[in-house]
Amino acid sequence: MSISLLHGPFARVWWAGLISMTGNWMLAAALPAYVYLATGSVLASSLMFLASVVPHVLLGSLAGALADRVDRVALMTRLNLLAAASVLPLLLAAPSSMWPVVLVCVLETLVTLPLGPAENALLPTLVPPTRLPRANALNALNNNIARLLGPALGGLVLARAGLSAVVLLDVASYVVAAALLWPLVPARSTRGAVRINLKVVRQAGQALVNVSRDGLRLAREVPALRLLLLTTALGGVGEGLFAVLLAPFVVSVLRGDAGAYGLIISAQAVGGLIGAVVMTPLAGRWSPVTLAASGALGLGVIDALIFASPLVLSGVWPATLLMILAGLPASAGGVGWTTLMQRVTVDERRGQAFGVSAQVSALSVLAGTGLANAARTPDAILPVISVHAVTLLTSGVIVALRRRVLNVPSADAPRDGQESLPG
Incomplete structure (x- = not known):
């Protein structure tokens, strides 16, 4: 059995990842340049870095656990849509204002945290075991194409059309990725449904400490x-x-x-x-x-x-x-x-x-x-x-x-x- 990038579930996941990551790299390259040109402050760049890293430190285990407790394709689809919404505050950003930038860095990181664990955990269910190393290699190719194209496009669009154009392209990349994944979402799933409401948010907060301890126990065992x-x-x-x-x-x-x-x-x-x-x-x-x-x-x-x-x-x-x-x-x-x-x-x-x-x-x-x-x-x-x-x-x-x-x-x-x- 070969792995095709033209049709099938793996192809949809691969192309969705490539498109969304390219948009993400566009914004990741354009935003620091925009902030530094607008503020001339190294401190502002440091705040952006911290806003992107701290959620990983605090919530990495919880994000991974979420990818195990709900249908992974449904989760990835909805998170791409939420990621598209999370960057929209940048359209309101004034050149000298940092709060929309920091807010977007935090929101986008929080929303996309479970995407990596979900995709990596999903992959072994899409390909036979003998093809898994090649599938991972194709995913690495995917990541590097996005890493090569995204920053170049982000810098070019920022210079020619401004930050708003970069933001809109990033939004479009997330929406297209969600559209590619949507046909794979099962009508019914043996895993829990993905619903964003106050009850889920409360439960997530209560579960944070337990999930972190459970992750450490898994590593020990x-x-x-x-x-x-x-x-x-x-x-x-x-x-x-x-x-x-x-x-x-x-x-x-x-x-x-x-x-x-x-x-x-x-x-x-x-x-x-x-x-x-x-x-x-x-x-x-x-x-x-x-x-x-x-x-x-x-x-x-x-x-x-x-x-x-x-x-x-x-x-x-x-x-x-x-x-x-x-x-x-x-x-x-x-x-x-x-x-x-x-x-x-x-x-x-x-x-x-x-x-x-x-x-x-x-x-x-x-x-x-x-x-x-x-x-x-x-x-x-x-x-x-x-x-x-x-x-x-x-x-x-x-x-x-x-x-x-x-x-x-x-x-x-x-x-x-x-x-x-x-x-």
Whole structure:
């Protein structure tokens, strides 16, 4: 059985994700530029960042649990419609006013929090187990296409037509995504219906603490999940460091300018796209453990070479070429990690597992962001950002050494002489 992007449930989910994520990236790229040009304030940009990250820290587990307690397609459909409504306050934003921007960052993040866990948990039900790595590779391709197209389109539309045009395009992308998913919504579902009312809101508030505890219990009971969450935490610290220090690294270490920074960001997106294209036909030929370990180790080595390149060669071109090359191990590692997450948890708890992972990632990104403040002088930038490579190499070594813990049959599959993983 092959995976088609032209028809069938997987195709609808794939195209809906591509369209909505492209619109999301358009706004994500245009909004910081709009805010900085309007206010000239770095603090305003920091407030935007916090408004987008804090909901992940506080509600990641709850979002994942929601994806397990209602029909996932119905949830994704309605959340896309709510996301379209959540960005509309930006149409009322005055150039000097920050409150609509912060409000939209919080609302959009809250509404879209369950989308990732729901889609990742839904995927194993749409394709046979043997095709799951390839399906994850196609999703990685989807993400990288959106990441490449969205910022470029967002910047262009912002420059030509203003923020309102970007907002309307983002709204349209969410509506189109919901329309694509709507035929897949079952008339009746064995899971709960998705209704947004005061009772649900009250119950969600009451359940928050219990759900967070339940997510931690799930991690304790499933050793493979606990190990994957450890690699998530390491990756988040590195991601926070990299996000904060990449621009200072380009300017102060590579001696580049704003154009050089844009070039390296584009190279990162191009590398991710190339890596996803290459991995799509190859993903099923290696075990998820091999993909996860080799991906983290390969990315760690290439990142170390990027950070060491200015010690040997001048200019930004070595780092640019290496950034493109990094796309292949990054894609391999992402496909392997996602497939492992899907396999080590049962369907009824899979969304919660991804929600807990998002929460751990957000917390560790904040930790990495704080650690980046240790680079207070230009001389400190290189050693501090190099910790990013160390976190990746450490993750790869952990996965390689503990492959027996991770290399287990799917938690949904019956296994002779074994009980299924907790669920």
